Amino acid sequence: MKRKYACLLTAIICYGMSFQQAYALPNIVYHPPLEAMQGRSLSINATITDPGSSLIQVRLFFRTSGTLGYRVQVMTAAGYNYKGQIPGSVVLSKGIEYYIAARNQAGEIRTSPVLNAANAPHYVVVRKAARAPVVRLLAPEEGAWLTPQEAVMVVAIDAGRSRPDLSTLKVILDGKDVTNQARISETMVSYVPSKELSEGKHKLQVKVRNLDGVAAESAPWYFTISRSGKPESRTEEWKEEPAKALRKFSGSLGTEVQYAALTREPKSTLYLSRPAGWLIRQNLNWAGKVGALDMLGAIFLTDEETPGQQPVNRVSLEIFDESFNFTAGDIYPVFSDYSISNIFVRGGSLTLTSGRPDKAYSKFQALGGMTRVPIEGRFDAAGTFEQWLWGTQWFYNFMPGTGFSLNFSTINDYANSIEEDGGSLPANNHVATSEGRVKINLAPSFSSTIYGEYGLSYYDEAQNLLTLSIGDAFRGGTRWEWGNRSSMDIQYRHTGANYVSLANDWLIGDWEGLAGNAQVYLLDDTLALLANMEMWSDNLDGQKTLTYVDAAGTSVTAGTTRTTYFSGMINYTLSNLIPNLSAGYSFNSQQDDSQPGSVIDNQTSVLNLGVGIQLLLDSDQVLTNISLSQTQYRDLAQDKLSANMDFLSLQCSLIYLRGRNWSFTGGYGLTRSIGDYTGVTLTAVATSSLVEKQTIDYHSINLLANWKAWPGKLDLGLGWENLSGQDDTELVENNLSTISLNSTYYFSSAQSLSLSLMNISYSDRISDINSYGEFVTSLHYGLNF
Amino acid sequence: MYNKLIVLTVILLLTAFSAVPAFAKPGTAVKSKAEKGIGTLFVKNGQVELLRSGKMKWIKAQKGILLFEGDRIKTRELARAAVILDDGSIIRLNENSDLLFKVKQAKKQKRLKLLLGHLWAKIKKLDRGQELEIETPSAVAAIKGTELELKVLPDGKVQLVVWDGLVDFFNSHGKVVVRASQESTSAKDQIPGEPQKANLESRDQWFGSVVAIPSSKTLKLKIKDKDGKEQKLDIKYK
Known part of the structure; x- marks a missing residue:
């Protein structure tokens, strides 16, 4: 009897965990910045946890507002923290x-934002960087002859619309940094030498950046100290310092060596933040000229790459001018929605353009390389990436917004996954699409565009025409644009059952439906209203069967012909205000038409509220963000696989910049997940239905202090982060705590050395085999050239 | 659930809004590096004192000290001082003078107040829309880029001498325009006097001597005689 109960209990726990896994999407904690600076890269840092299974990959999609295609980047992970960088x-x-x-x-x-992220993404206002500060020498006059007692140096700083970043101010007299002895304000700096200056010529130089990071460096000023004053007959020849020759290349080099030691070895490595042992990362970025062409290069090398993973080693080299672009390394080509999109390629691309985008414009692009998509069924084998992609595009615009493109792509799967691994990837998949658009300018800032794309895909698995499969797809719509960046788009899409485009790994086939979205910006972009609607149905035509266990414990197989999906959302943001407000509501539902009854019948709604405040207090600055979201999931197919779940999330963050040497960051997050699995049945063997409720609380706290202990020479940072989860059914009780200490020593403005120590401790009280302790030591050397 | 959410949201918003005045600290008088210096004391001969804005106690002013809005600077007997403003203008103070750097009312306005004593100013040419006014007990001198002298006389009258440029000299009773090589005198409750020709050559050019004096009280000079031989000359003074 006891054994029977034990079996039942095990079954319940296993079911509970598997159910949790089925619904446990990765959790993204991310707070968008209030603004970005034009031309400056923007760092995106998110904390991402995945209670169900380990994350394969996190991608950052980004674009300039008003452009259509997203560029993408794989975010790099350090524990739960994922980092990406949007290039300037x-x-x-x-x-x-x-x-x-x-x-x-x-x-x-x-995704973050949670729903319909591609159509209603995060938006960050970009502010123009203020002009460089102007540094003027007020006293002494250039070339003056002074007695030692007259040596008072006074400098005026005019930072224009911005403010000077006084932590970057440097007063350099005869090559020696005397900033610490100077009297400093935002507009004036004075320096009186503590000892009499020696007789002879002296050089004074002042450097400062504004809060936007734009640097100003004064030309060197010269004056002469003489006890006898300026001799009447003497003329001094001021020798200008030879101007430094412009460097042909500039960039940065970084080398990081990490060693992770396990202080407590787990029996399961499921949650281990990183494998124990050595890890090396090398980073080189440069920009320069090759003849008349510009050149950009980036190399990121590491020994982290593993089969089944998207590229970690990254190399890219770009040589270009206005009409020519050659890129080698990791590229992310985008032709169109139905041809090449959403896929990484490691290879090369050549683009030739003629004309300018604001006039008649044509572009020819040819590319080829190895796709970075793991081959189905071969995740653990070496040589996982065995697909090669070739593609060409010819794009022609008669005038801005009006033109066509012809796209062609082929993917060869040398892994031959259908034959060898029971996969579903065809050996050779060809896709050809044509896309056209006509833009009509109805008024100076009001236009309408009609567009469409038609695509054909074909593959012949056995290469004998008997296995030839041809599919087609179509999309068409109209887009209205007005004002600065307001727009409305309505699109119909149809993707045929046999249409396969392996060059867009997120393309959903065999669907049709309508999508519409509108973004309306009012009051000089201060008020934004974003609305989105999607209505789709998959046309399975009776091909699909669903098997489920009904309330009586009987396994039932039902056929479906159509699943409809509907979603809508509205977002409201008020930016450029104190406080910054945002609110959003989204809704989606899915339903199938299987008989008897629906197997898929659920609704999800999400409500978001956010408040952000930025305050300037003399030299101090405070930034706060509070966001609240509530997600409600209701499964209406109560007698099938069903569950009701609620998520309530509160995220708070505070950044306090104290003076010019201290910064404090703190954050707290609470996510409460409430699950009601009423009506769920286990298996045909366990005939009794379960009534189970589970509430899980996830708390996250982080505190970080940074101190410029020796301004310009030594920075110190201390951080603590704690993530914990606990439920009321004793299935979840874990805690991840990280303490980190960082120190960076600057040998000069070009060279630095950082030492980082991090202690990670994970405890899982339910499954102790997962608990571990890890100590990571990291040394990083950076060189700017 | 929604009711709880609404209540929580209202609390959050109220907290957020109530945080604004708590952080803003209007009218704070704290001196910090972020404050905008408007001048620097760059010559100090004798006893020069400084009263910081919002403070009650005069302190000894040191050479190189930055001056902010609301600060006052005072020269004692036989003392002289020179202040360089952030636009490069220079103000020299004669002995027994008291100058206040007033809090400006408009972004492009700069206003000084000569409470007592005698000043000479060489004002850099101002940008369009910028104003520099020196207030005195009986009139205001609005300067448009010039050299001038202002002196508060023992009887409360104020004498303006314009060495170069143009000055609007006014009070609540009226305004006169004083041009180069002219002078005017104002008294309380009277329109400033009609500008008269000033005899500049006969005036005491005290401001030319507002230079740094060696603290060692010995000026050591090296000179070459007619044979080219270097000779040392020490001048001692009190």
């Missing part, structure tokens, strides 16, 4: 749009 070339005055997508091993994707 994208950060333009129109603003930046981006979203984060995390995918786990179960193939589930969670």
Whole structure:
């Protein structure tokens, strides 16, 4: 009897955990910044946890607001912290749009923003960087002859619309930094030498950046100290310092060596933040000229790459001018929605353009390389990436917004996964699409565009025409644009059952439906209203069967012909205000038409509220963000696989910049997950239905203090982060705590050495085999050239 | 659930809004590096004192000290001082003078107040829309880029001498325009006097001597005689 109960209990726990896994999407904690600076890269840091299964990859999609295609980047992980960087070339005055997508091993994707992220992404206002500060010498006059007693140096700083960043101020007399002895204010700096200056010529120089990071460096000023004053007959020849020759290349080099030691070895490595042992990361970025062409290069090398993972080692080299672009390394080509999109390629791309985008414009692009998509069924084998992609595009615009493109792509799967691994990837998949658009300018800032794309895909698995499979797809719609960046888009999409485009790994086939979205910005972009609607149905035509266990414990197989999906959302933001407010509501539902009754019948609604405040207090600055979201999931198919779940999330963050040497960051997050699994049945063997409720609380706290202990020479940082989860059914009780200490020593403005120590402790009181302790030591050397 | 959410949201918003005045600290008088210096004391001969804005106690002013809005600077007997403003203008103070750096009312306005004594100012040419006014007990001198002298006389009258440029000299009773090589005198409750020709050559050019004096009280000079031989000359003074 006891054994029977034990079996039942085990079954319940296993079911509870598997159920939890099925619904446990990755959890993204991310607070968008209030603004970005034009031309400056923007760092995106998110904390992402995945209670169900380990994350495969986190991607950052970004674009300049008003452009169509997203660029993508794989975010790098350090524990739960994921980092990405939007390059400065994208950060333009129109603003930046981006979203984060995390995918786990179960193939589930969670995005931030939560719903419809691609159409309603995060938006960050981009502010023009203020001009460089102007530094003027007020006293002594250039070339003056002074007695030692007259040596009072006074400098005026005019930072324009911005403010000077006094932590970057340097007063240099005869090559020696005397900043610490200077009297400093935002507009004036004075320096009186503590000892009499020696007779002879002296050089004074002042450097400062503004809060936008724009640097100003005064030309060197010269004056002469003489006890006898300026001799009447003497003329001094001021020798200008030879101007430094412009360097042909500039960039940065970084080398990081990490060693992770296990202080407590787990029996399961499921939650281990990183494997024990050595890890090396090398980073080189440079920009320069090759003849008349510009050149950009980036190399990121590490020994972290593993089969089944997207590229970690990254190399890219770009040589370009206005009409020519050659890129080698990791590229992310985008042709169109139905041809090449959403896929990484490691290879090369050549683009030739003629004309300018604001006039008649044509572009030809040819690319080829190895796709970075793991081959189905071969995740653990070496040589996982065995697909090669070739593609060409010819794009022609008769005038801005009006033109066409022809796209062609082929993917060869040398892994031959269908034959060898029971996969579903065809050996050779070809896709050809044509896309056209006509833009009509109805008024100076009001236009309408009609667009469409038609695509054909074909593959012949056995290469004998008997296995030839052809599919087609179509999408068409209209887009209205007005004002600075308001728009409305309505699109119909149809993807045929046999249409396969392996060059867009997130393309959903065999669907049709309508999508519409509108973004309306009012009051000089201060007030934004974003609305989105999608209505889709998959046309399975009776091909699909679903098997489930009904309330009586009987296994039932039902056929479906159509699943409809509907979603809508509205977002409301008030920016440029104190406080910054945002609110959003989204809704989606899914329903199938299987008989008897629906197997899929659920609704999800999400309500978001956010408040952000930025305050300037003399030299101090305070930034706070509070966001609240409530997600409600209701499964209406109560007698099938069903559950009701609620998520309530509160996230608070505070950044306090104290003077010019201290910064404090703190954050608290609470996510409460309330599950009601009423009506769930286990298996045909366990005939009794279960009534189970589970509430899990996830708390996250982080505190970080940074101190410029020796300004310009030594920075110190101390951080603590704690993530914990606990439920009321004794299935979840874990805690992850990280303490880190960072120190950076600057040998000069070009060279630095950082030492970072991090202690990670994970305890899982339910499954102690997962508990571990890890101590990570990291040494990083950086060189700017 | 929604009711709880609404209550929580209202609390959060109220907290957020109530935080604004708590953080803002209007009218704070704390001196910090972030404050905007408007001048620097760059010559100090004799006893020069400084009263910081919002403070009650005069302190000894040191050479190189930064001056902020609301500060007052005072020269004692036989003392002289020179202040360089953030636009490069220079103000020299004669002995027994008291100058206040007033809090400006408009962004492009700069206003000084000569409470007592005698000053000479060489004002850099101002940008369009910028104003520099020196207030005195009986009139205001609005300066548009010039050299001038202002002296508060023992009887409360104020004498303005314009060495170069143009000055609007006014009070609540009226205004006169004083041009180069002219002078005017104002008294309380009277329109400033009609500008008269000033005899500049006969005036005491005290401001030319507002230079740094060696603290060692010995000026050591090296000179070359007619044979080219270097000779040392020490001048001692009190």
